[in-house]
Amino acid sequence: MPKAELEKVKSDLEKSYQEFREKKLNLNMARGKPSDPQLALSMPMLDELGSSADFHASSGEDCRNYGMPEGLPELREIFAAMMGVPADHVIIGGNSSLNMMFDTVCCGMTHGFSGCEPWGRQRHLKFLCPSPGYDRHFAVTQYFGFELVTVPMAATGPDMDVVERYAESDSSVKGIWCVPKYQNPTGITFSDETVRRFANLKPAAADFRIFWDNAYCVHDLTGTPDRLLNLWDECKKAGTLENVFFFASTSKITFPGSGVAAMAAGDENKKILRERYSFQTIGPDKLNQLRHLKFLKNLDGVKAQMARHRAIIAPKFQTVLNGFEKNLAGKRIAAWSRPNGGYFISIDVLPGCAKRVVSLCAEAGVKLTGAGATFPYGKDPNDSNIRIAPTFPPVSELEQAVALFCVCVQLAAAEKLLRA
DSSP states (O other), X not given: OOHHHHHXXXXXXXXXXXXXXXXXXXXXXXXXXOOHHHHHTTGGGGGSSOTTSOOBXXXXXXXXXXXXXXXOHHHHHHHHHHHTSOGGGEEEOSSOHHHHHHHHHHHHHHTOSTXXXXXXXXXXXXXXXXXXXXXXXXXXXXXXXXXXEEEEEETTEEOHHHHHHHHTTOTTEEEEEEOOSSOTTTOOOXXXXXXXXXXXXXXXXXTOEEEEEOTTTTOBOSSSOOOOOOHHHHHHHHTOGGGEEEEEESTTTSOTTSOOEEEEEOHHHHHHHHHHHHHHOSOOOHHXXXXXXXXXXXXXXXXXXXXXXXXXXXXXXXXXXXXXXXHHTTSSSEEEOOOSBSSOEEEEESTTOHHHHHHHHHHTTEEEOOTTTTSGGGOOTTSOEEEEOOSSSOHXXXXXXXHHHHHHHHHHHHHHHHHO
Protein backbone atom coordinates (compact mmCIF):
# COMPACT_ATOMS: atom_id res chain seq x y z
CA MET A 1 0.00 0.00 0.00
CA PRO A 2 1.24 3.54 -0.68
CA LYS A 3 2.13 5.35 2.52
CA ALA A 4 -0.72 7.87 2.33
CA GLU A 5 -3.26 5.10 1.82
CA LEU A 6 -1.79 3.09 4.67
CA GLU A 7 -1.98 6.11 6.98
CA LYS A 8 -5.67 6.50 6.08
CA VAL A 9 -6.27 2.81 6.86
CA LYS A 10 -4.46 3.19 10.18
CA SER A 11 -6.60 6.20 11.07
CA ASP A 12 -9.81 4.29 10.28
CA LEU A 13 -8.61 1.31 12.33
CA GLU A 14 -7.85 3.57 15.29
CA LYS A 15 -11.42 4.89 15.16
CA SER A 16 -12.81 1.33 15.07
CA TYR A 17 -10.56 0.34 17.93
CA GLN A 18 -11.73 3.29 20.03
CA GLU A 19 -15.35 2.28 19.43
CA PHE A 20 -14.55 -1.16 20.83
CA ARG A 21 -12.89 0.37 23.88
CA GLU A 22 -15.99 2.39 24.58
CA LYS A 23 -18.04 -0.83 24.74
CA LYS A 24 -16.06 -1.83 27.86
CA LEU A 25 -15.94 -5.49 26.88
CA ASN A 26 -14.93 -8.19 29.35
CA LEU A 27 -14.31 -11.31 27.26
CA ASN A 28 -11.87 -14.19 27.69
CA MET A 29 -10.26 -16.32 24.98
CA ALA A 30 -7.14 -17.10 27.00
CA ARG A 31 -7.43 -20.81 27.78
CA GLY A 32 -9.16 -23.84 26.30
CA LYS A 33 -11.92 -24.23 28.85
CA PRO A 34 -15.19 -26.03 28.14
CA SER A 35 -18.21 -23.72 28.33
CA ASP A 36 -21.12 -24.02 30.75
CA PRO A 37 -23.29 -25.86 28.17
CA GLN A 38 -20.48 -28.38 27.72
CA LEU A 39 -20.19 -28.92 31.46
CA ALA A 40 -23.95 -29.45 31.58
CA LEU A 41 -23.57 -32.45 29.26
CA SER A 42 -21.99 -34.44 32.09
CA MET A 43 -24.29 -33.43 34.92
CA PRO A 44 -26.27 -36.73 34.70
CA MET A 45 -23.04 -38.50 35.64
CA LEU A 46 -23.36 -37.09 39.16
CA ASP A 47 -26.54 -39.12 39.64
CA GLU A 48 -24.93 -42.43 38.71
CA LEU A 49 -23.91 -43.28 42.29
CA GLY A 50 -26.93 -42.83 44.52
CA SER A 51 -27.05 -44.32 48.00
CA SER A 52 -28.62 -47.50 46.63
CA ALA A 53 -26.10 -47.98 43.81
CA ASP A 54 -23.97 -51.08 43.44
CA PHE A 55 -20.45 -49.94 44.31
CA HIS A 56 -18.73 -53.15 43.28
CA ALA A 57 -16.41 -53.54 40.32
CA SER A 58 -16.90 -56.41 37.87
CA SER A 59 -14.10 -58.20 39.74
CA GLY A 60 -16.23 -58.08 42.88
CA GLU A 61 -14.12 -55.53 44.76
CA ASP A 62 -15.84 -52.70 46.61
CA CYS A 63 -14.94 -49.39 44.95
CA ARG A 64 -15.45 -47.58 48.26
CA ASN A 65 -12.47 -49.37 49.77
CA TYR A 66 -8.74 -49.66 49.16
CA GLY A 67 -7.35 -51.66 46.28
CA MET A 68 -7.33 -51.95 42.48
CA PRO A 69 -4.22 -49.77 42.05
CA GLU A 70 -4.35 -49.84 38.25
CA GLY A 71 -8.04 -48.89 38.05
CA LEU A 72 -11.33 -50.49 37.03
CA PRO A 73 -10.81 -53.05 34.24
CA GLU A 74 -13.63 -51.75 32.01
CA LEU A 75 -12.43 -48.15 32.29
CA ARG A 76 -8.91 -49.29 31.42
CA GLU A 77 -10.42 -50.87 28.31
CA ILE A 78 -12.06 -47.58 27.34
CA PHE A 79 -8.77 -45.71 27.69
CA ALA A 80 -6.97 -48.49 25.83
CA ALA A 81 -9.35 -48.05 22.90
CA MET A 82 -8.93 -44.26 23.00
CA MET A 83 -5.11 -44.43 23.09
CA GLY A 84 -4.65 -47.47 20.85
CA VAL A 85 -2.79 -49.54 23.45
CA PRO A 86 -3.41 -52.88 25.24
CA ALA A 87 -5.66 -52.56 28.29
CA ASP A 88 -3.26 -54.48 30.53
CA HIS A 89 -0.67 -51.77 30.00
CA VAL A 90 -2.98 -48.94 31.15
CA ILE A 91 -2.71 -47.33 34.59
CA ILE A 92 -5.55 -45.04 35.67
CA GLY A 93 -4.62 -42.10 37.87
CA GLY A 94 -6.44 -39.14 39.34
CA ASN A 95 -8.20 -36.35 37.51
CA SER A 96 -5.18 -34.88 35.70
CA SER A 97 -3.01 -36.31 32.93
CA LEU A 98 -0.67 -33.33 33.44
CA ASN A 99 -0.16 -34.55 37.00
CA MET A 100 0.76 -38.01 35.68
CA MET A 101 3.22 -36.44 33.24
CA PHE A 102 4.74 -34.33 36.01
CA ASP A 103 5.07 -37.41 38.19
CA THR A 104 6.65 -39.41 35.37
CA VAL A 105 9.29 -36.72 34.85
CA CYS A 106 9.79 -36.69 38.63
CA CYS A 107 10.32 -40.47 38.57
CA GLY A 108 13.01 -39.99 35.93
CA MET A 109 14.65 -37.36 38.13
CA THR A 110 14.70 -39.44 41.32
CA HIS A 111 14.95 -43.06 40.15
CA GLY A 112 15.70 -43.07 36.43
CA PHE A 113 14.71 -45.35 33.57
CA SER A 114 16.36 -48.26 31.74
CA GLY A 115 18.79 -48.83 34.59
CA CYS A 116 20.41 -45.45 33.96
CA GLU A 117 21.53 -42.94 36.54
CA PRO A 118 18.52 -40.82 37.61
CA TRP A 119 18.15 -37.69 35.54
CA GLY A 120 18.62 -35.62 38.70
CA ARG A 121 22.20 -36.90 39.06
CA GLN A 122 23.13 -36.20 35.46
CA ARG A 123 24.45 -32.88 34.19
CA HIS A 124 22.93 -30.40 31.73
CA LEU A 125 19.68 -32.14 30.85
CA LYS A 126 17.79 -31.15 27.69
CA PHE A 127 14.21 -31.71 26.56
CA LEU A 128 12.84 -31.20 23.05
CA CYS A 129 9.83 -28.89 22.72
CA PRO A 130 7.99 -28.78 19.37
CA SER A 131 6.86 -25.17 18.97
CA PRO A 132 4.43 -23.57 18.86
CA GLY A 133 3.28 -26.04 21.50
CA TYR A 134 1.66 -26.55 24.89
CA ASP A 135 2.99 -24.13 27.50
CA ARG A 136 2.17 -26.38 30.48
CA HIS A 137 4.29 -29.19 29.01
CA PHE A 138 7.24 -26.87 28.69
CA ALA A 139 6.72 -25.56 32.21
CA VAL A 140 7.04 -29.08 33.71
CA THR A 141 10.51 -29.72 32.32
CA GLN A 142 11.56 -26.13 32.99
CA TYR A 143 10.55 -26.64 36.63
CA PHE A 144 12.89 -29.61 36.89
CA GLY A 145 15.80 -27.67 35.40
CA PHE A 146 15.92 -29.04 31.85
CA GLU A 147 17.22 -26.85 29.06
CA LEU A 148 14.27 -26.51 26.69
CA VAL A 149 15.21 -26.97 23.03
CA THR A 150 12.82 -25.57 20.44
CA VAL A 151 11.91 -27.91 17.56
CA PRO A 152 10.06 -26.25 14.66
CA MET A 153 6.59 -27.54 13.77
CA ALA A 154 5.83 -28.46 10.17
CA ALA A 155 2.53 -29.36 8.54
CA THR A 156 3.30 -33.03 9.26
CA GLY A 157 4.31 -32.58 12.92
CA PRO A 158 7.65 -31.78 14.53
CA ASP A 159 10.57 -31.33 12.13
CA MET A 160 11.88 -34.89 12.40
CA ASP A 161 15.27 -34.02 10.90
CA VAL A 162 15.81 -31.74 13.90
CA VAL A 163 14.38 -34.30 16.35
CA GLU A 164 16.64 -37.05 15.03
CA ARG A 165 19.69 -34.81 14.96
CA TYR A 166 19.31 -33.90 18.63
CA ALA A 167 18.02 -37.21 19.99
CA GLU A 168 20.41 -39.48 18.14
CA SER A 169 23.59 -37.46 18.69
CA ASP A 170 23.31 -35.96 22.19
CA SER A 171 22.91 -38.20 25.23
CA SER A 172 21.92 -35.22 27.38
CA VAL A 173 18.62 -35.01 25.43
CA LYS A 174 16.21 -37.00 27.60
CA GLY A 175 12.87 -36.64 25.90
CA ILE A 176 10.35 -34.81 23.77
CA TRP A 177 6.82 -33.48 24.34
CA CYS A 178 4.22 -34.49 21.75
CA VAL A 179 0.52 -33.78 21.24
CA PRO A 180 0.14 -36.02 18.18
CA LYS A 181 -3.51 -35.43 17.21
CA TYR A 182 -4.89 -31.90 16.81
CA GLN A 183 -1.73 -30.50 18.36
CA ASN A 184 -2.00 -27.61 20.79
CA PRO A 185 -2.21 -24.94 19.35
CA THR A 186 -1.74 -25.64 15.62
CA GLY A 187 -4.36 -28.38 15.23
CA ILE A 188 -1.86 -30.47 13.26
CA THR A 189 -2.12 -34.26 13.32
CA PHE A 190 1.22 -36.03 12.91
CA SER A 191 1.66 -37.76 9.56
CA ASP A 192 2.23 -41.50 9.20
CA GLU A 193 5.87 -40.86 8.31
CA THR A 194 6.34 -38.72 11.43
CA VAL A 195 4.86 -41.42 13.67
CA ARG A 196 7.07 -44.10 12.06
CA ARG A 197 10.16 -41.94 12.51
CA PHE A 198 9.32 -41.53 16.19
CA ALA A 199 8.93 -45.31 16.50
CA ASN A 200 12.29 -45.86 14.84
CA LEU A 201 14.28 -43.25 16.76
CA LYS A 202 17.65 -44.50 17.95
CA PRO A 203 18.33 -42.13 20.86
CA ALA A 204 21.87 -41.60 22.09
CA ALA A 205 20.48 -41.76 25.65
CA ALA A 206 19.07 -45.11 26.79
CA ASP A 207 16.74 -43.15 29.08
CA PHE A 208 15.31 -40.91 26.34
CA ARG A 209 11.50 -40.88 26.50
CA ILE A 210 8.73 -39.68 24.17
CA PHE A 211 5.83 -38.14 26.13
CA TRP A 212 2.90 -38.91 23.80
CA ASP A 213 0.06 -36.80 25.18
CA ASN A 214 -2.98 -37.80 23.13
CA ALA A 215 -5.15 -35.18 24.83
CA TYR A 216 -7.44 -34.68 21.82
CA CYS A 217 -7.66 -38.26 20.51
CA VAL A 218 -11.50 -38.17 20.32
CA HIS A 219 -12.00 -34.42 19.98
CA ASP A 220 -13.13 -34.15 16.35
CA LEU A 221 -14.80 -31.03 14.97
CA THR A 222 -15.85 -32.23 11.53
CA GLY A 223 -17.34 -35.23 9.76
CA THR A 224 -13.96 -35.94 8.20
CA PRO A 225 -11.69 -36.31 11.25
CA ASP A 226 -7.95 -36.73 11.05
CA ARG A 227 -6.48 -40.22 11.44
CA LEU A 228 -3.41 -40.80 13.59
CA LEU A 229 -1.18 -43.81 12.95
CA ASN A 230 -0.91 -46.05 16.02
CA LEU A 231 2.45 -45.39 17.68
CA TRP A 232 2.16 -48.41 20.01
CA ASP A 233 1.92 -50.77 17.02
CA GLU A 234 4.78 -49.05 15.21
CA CYS A 235 7.01 -49.17 18.31
CA LYS A 236 6.17 -52.83 18.82
CA LYS A 237 7.35 -53.54 15.27
CA ALA A 238 10.54 -51.55 15.87
CA GLY A 239 11.19 -52.96 19.35
CA THR A 240 11.10 -49.49 20.91
CA LEU A 241 8.07 -49.61 23.24
CA GLU A 242 10.20 -48.63 26.24
CA ASN A 243 10.95 -45.28 24.55
CA VAL A 244 7.36 -44.00 24.98
CA PHE A 245 4.86 -42.96 27.63
CA PHE A 246 1.24 -42.58 26.48
CA PHE A 247 -1.27 -40.23 28.17
CA ALA A 248 -4.95 -39.31 27.88
CA SER A 249 -7.82 -38.10 30.08
CA THR A 250 -11.51 -37.31 30.17
CA SER A 251 -10.82 -33.67 31.08
CA LYS A 252 -12.64 -32.31 28.02
CA ILE A 253 -15.00 -35.28 27.77
CA THR A 254 -16.68 -34.97 31.19
CA PHE A 255 -15.52 -32.47 33.84
CA PRO A 256 -12.08 -30.84 33.46
CA GLY A 257 -11.58 -30.58 37.21
CA SER A 258 -13.11 -33.96 38.10
CA GLY A 259 -12.30 -36.24 35.22
CA VAL A 260 -10.13 -39.34 35.02
CA ALA A 261 -6.59 -39.54 33.63
CA ALA A 262 -4.67 -42.54 32.37
CA MET A 263 -1.30 -43.49 30.99
CA ALA A 264 0.22 -46.53 29.31
CA ALA A 265 3.75 -47.81 29.01
CA GLY A 266 5.84 -50.82 28.02
CA ASP A 267 6.58 -53.60 30.50
CA GLU A 268 9.75 -52.12 32.02
CA ASN A 269 8.45 -48.56 32.31
CA LYS A 270 5.14 -49.73 33.72
CA LYS A 271 6.90 -51.80 36.40
CA ILE A 272 8.95 -48.77 37.49
CA LEU A 273 5.89 -46.51 37.66
CA ARG A 274 3.69 -49.05 39.42
CA GLU A 275 6.32 -49.41 42.14
CA ARG A 276 6.40 -45.64 42.51
CA TYR A 277 2.61 -45.39 42.72
CA SER A 278 2.53 -48.16 45.36
CA PHE A 279 4.27 -45.74 47.73
CA GLN A 280 2.01 -42.82 46.80
CA THR A 281 -1.43 -44.36 47.30
CA ILE A 282 -3.15 -47.54 48.43
CA GLY A 283 -5.73 -47.05 45.73
CA PRO A 284 -7.09 -44.40 43.33
CA ASP A 285 -10.51 -42.74 43.48
CA LYS A 286 -12.50 -45.69 42.17
CA LEU A 287 -15.85 -44.05 42.87
CA ASN A 288 -15.06 -41.38 40.29
CA GLN A 289 -13.90 -44.13 37.94
CA LEU A 290 -17.14 -46.06 38.54
CA ARG A 291 -19.20 -42.90 37.97
CA HIS A 292 -17.44 -42.37 34.63
CA LEU A 293 -17.83 -46.01 33.65
CA LYS A 294 -21.57 -46.02 34.34
CA PHE A 295 -22.00 -42.74 32.43
CA LEU A 296 -19.79 -43.42 29.38
CA LYS A 297 -20.15 -47.24 29.36
CA ASN A 298 -17.76 -47.90 26.47
CA LEU A 299 -15.97 -46.29 23.52
CA ASP A 300 -19.26 -45.80 21.67
CA GLY A 301 -20.52 -43.87 24.69
CA VAL A 302 -17.41 -41.68 24.56
CA LYS A 303 -18.01 -40.98 20.87
CA ALA A 304 -21.65 -40.09 21.54
CA GLN A 305 -20.57 -37.67 24.28
CA MET A 306 -18.02 -36.09 21.95
CA ALA A 307 -20.67 -35.65 19.25
CA ARG A 308 -22.65 -33.59 21.77
CA HIS A 309 -19.55 -31.50 22.53
CA ARG A 310 -18.95 -31.02 18.82
CA ALA A 311 -22.47 -29.65 18.31
CA ILE A 312 -21.65 -26.91 20.84
CA ILE A 313 -18.11 -25.96 19.89
CA ALA A 314 -17.90 -26.50 16.12
CA PRO A 315 -20.00 -23.34 15.45
CA LYS A 316 -17.61 -21.39 17.68
CA PHE A 317 -14.59 -22.48 15.68
CA GLN A 318 -16.45 -21.56 12.50
CA THR A 319 -17.25 -18.14 13.95
CA VAL A 320 -13.56 -17.45 14.48
CA LEU A 321 -12.55 -18.77 11.07
CA ASN A 322 -15.31 -16.78 9.35
CA GLY A 323 -14.11 -13.63 11.11
CA PHE A 324 -10.55 -14.23 10.01
CA GLU A 325 -11.60 -14.90 6.41
CA LYS A 326 -13.80 -11.80 6.31
CA ASN A 327 -11.34 -9.36 7.86
CA LEU A 328 -7.82 -10.72 7.29
CA ALA A 329 -7.80 -12.93 4.19
CA GLY A 330 -5.77 -11.65 1.27
CA LYS A 331 -4.00 -8.91 3.23
CA ARG A 332 -0.77 -10.85 3.80
CA ILE A 333 -0.60 -9.85 7.45
CA ALA A 334 -1.76 -13.12 9.06
CA ALA A 335 -1.97 -16.88 8.50
CA TRP A 336 -4.01 -19.28 10.61
CA SER A 337 -4.78 -22.95 11.09
CA ARG A 338 -8.08 -24.58 10.12
CA PRO A 339 -8.15 -27.57 12.47
CA ASN A 340 -10.36 -30.64 12.16
CA GLY A 341 -10.39 -31.04 15.92
CA GLY A 342 -8.86 -30.10 19.24
CA TYR A 343 -9.40 -26.92 21.22
CA PHE A 344 -7.37 -24.18 19.55
CA ILE A 345 -6.72 -22.12 16.45
CA SER A 346 -3.18 -20.93 15.88
CA ILE A 347 -2.60 -17.62 14.10
CA ASP A 348 0.68 -16.05 13.02
CA VAL A 349 0.59 -12.27 12.63
CA LEU A 350 3.36 -10.12 11.15
CA PRO A 351 6.69 -10.75 12.94
CA GLY A 352 7.15 -8.36 15.82
CA CYS A 353 3.41 -7.77 16.24
CA ALA A 354 2.02 -10.55 18.49
CA LYS A 355 2.69 -8.78 21.80
CA ARG A 356 1.20 -5.58 20.45
CA VAL A 357 -1.95 -7.40 19.29
CA VAL A 358 -2.42 -9.08 22.67
CA SER A 359 -1.85 -5.78 24.45
CA LEU A 360 -4.34 -3.91 22.26
CA CYS A 361 -6.95 -6.61 22.84
CA ALA A 362 -6.41 -6.53 26.60
CA GLU A 363 -6.78 -2.75 26.72
CA ALA A 364 -10.12 -3.09 24.93
CA GLY A 365 -11.41 -5.85 27.22
CA VAL A 366 -10.53 -9.12 25.47
CA LYS A 367 -8.08 -11.42 27.23
CA LEU A 368 -5.89 -13.69 25.08
CA THR A 369 -3.16 -16.20 25.87
CA GLY A 370 0.06 -14.24 26.30
CA ALA A 371 2.16 -13.77 23.19
CA GLY A 372 5.10 -16.18 23.34
CA ALA A 373 3.31 -18.67 25.62
CA THR A 374 3.43 -21.35 22.93
CA PHE A 375 7.27 -21.37 22.95
CA PRO A 376 9.81 -22.48 25.56
CA TYR A 377 10.43 -19.88 28.28
CA GLY A 378 7.50 -17.88 26.87
CA LYS A 379 9.72 -16.38 24.17
CA ASP A 380 8.57 -16.52 20.57
CA PRO A 381 11.67 -15.59 18.54
CA ASN A 382 9.49 -13.99 15.86
CA ASP A 383 6.89 -12.45 18.22
CA SER A 384 4.32 -13.76 15.78
CA ASN A 385 2.24 -16.65 17.16
CA ILE A 386 -1.03 -16.26 19.09
CA ARG A 387 -3.19 -19.11 20.39
CA ILE A 388 -6.95 -18.59 20.08
CA ALA A 389 -9.25 -20.56 22.39
CA PRO A 390 -12.82 -20.37 21.01
CA THR A 391 -14.60 -22.84 23.30
CA PHE A 392 -15.53 -20.86 26.42
CA PRO A 393 -17.38 -17.68 25.27
CA PRO A 394 -20.88 -17.88 23.76
CA VAL A 395 -21.05 -17.23 20.01
CA SER A 396 -22.43 -13.70 20.50
CA GLU A 397 -19.44 -12.70 22.62
CA LEU A 398 -17.05 -14.57 20.36
CA GLU A 399 -18.19 -12.54 17.36
CA GLN A 400 -17.33 -9.31 19.19
CA ALA A 401 -13.99 -10.67 20.40
CA VAL A 402 -12.98 -11.83 16.91
CA ALA A 403 -14.02 -8.55 15.33
CA LEU A 404 -11.88 -6.65 17.85
CA PHE A 405 -9.00 -9.09 17.41
CA CYS A 406 -9.00 -8.55 13.63
CA VAL A 407 -8.95 -4.77 14.10
CA CYS A 408 -5.97 -5.15 16.45
CA VAL A 409 -4.09 -7.43 14.01
CA GLN A 410 -4.55 -4.89 11.23
CA LEU A 411 -3.70 -1.92 13.44
CA ALA A 412 -0.50 -3.55 14.72
CA ALA A 413 0.47 -4.40 11.12
CA ALA A 414 -0.19 -0.85 9.91
CA GLU A 415 1.88 0.59 12.77
CA LYS A 416 4.79 -1.69 11.92
CA LEU A 417 4.66 -1.02 8.19
CA LEU A 418 4.58 2.74 8.74
CA ARG A 419 7.67 2.47 10.94
CA ALA A 420 9.56 0.54 8.26
